[in-house]
Amino acid sequence: MRRQVALPLVLLAASMSSAAQDALRGKRLYYDLAGLTSAPVSCVECHGGFPGAAHGIGRAANDPNAIRYALGSIPQMARLDAHLSARDIADIAAYLGAPDVASPQLVLVSDGPGTNHGAQGRMEIGLSPDAGVLYSGMTLQNRGAAPVRLRSGPVISGSGAAHFRLRFTDCTAGRVLPRGESCRFEVALDPDARMPAPVATLSIAHDWLYGGERVALIGRVAERAGGKTRLSK
Ligand code: HEC
Secondary structure, three states, rough: HHHHHHHHHHHHHHHHHHHOOOOHHHHHHHHHHHHHOOOOOHHHHHHHHOOOOOHHHHHOOOHHHHHHHHHHHHHHHHHHHHHHOHHHHHHHHHHOOOOOOOOOOOOEHHHHOOOOOOOOEEEEEEEOOOOOOOEEEEEEEEEEOOEEEOOOOOOEEOOOHHHHEEEEEEOOOOEEEEEOOOEEEEEOOOOOOOOOOOEEEEEEEEEOOOHEEEEEEEEEEOOOOOEEEEEOO
């Protein structure tokens, strides 16, 4: 008799845990549905950041049926319906109910020695007249309460990619950055670069919003004009 009772209990426990809503996953869907699926837009594009979002979306907190109803009744939302599973909808409702769910929060900070560093998402590497500065460094910090997993190290692509070289990195595929940890990379400008301002993109893939970070790499090559040397604009 014990066995007959125990089996349904085990099944019940298993189905409860697999149905448990994942607010962190819901947050990622809310902000990045279009990146994760072939949906044309994400919730954030019409509703804005949550909390404080528009159109009374907060009423769907912990209430997947309210989202289902909106998908079926609001014309602007109809085209999202096919891209959302029952689990996705449950997870988004869980996020709306727990907007402060522990999440990764990634910040890119330039740390020199290249010129004009400081702007987030942008790394300028100046080739000084005396060839003193040929590279620049940047850290990727996780300031959020949940860890992030890197899916790649820095990859340089784009029209001017051949003019840049990854000089150092400890941001590597598979590395997990818990709260407060960072990894770092350095990019060098090819000293023979003759383009006025070579431009490329450095990307690091990860498992959080937008699937990665992107940094614009901008080379500033010294120009000699009228006996003076200045960095290209
Ligand atoms: C293309 C724009 C657009 C997108 C994308 C969108 N919505 Fe909406 N949504 C609206 C508009 C507009 C309304 C309000 C309609 C009204 O009040 O008449 C609305 C209303 C809602 C409501 C109803 C709120 C209430 O009054 O009960 C919910 C819930 C909702 N949206 C959830 C979502 C979720 C979740 C997503 C992402 C999966 C999403 N929406 C994506 C435009 C959008």
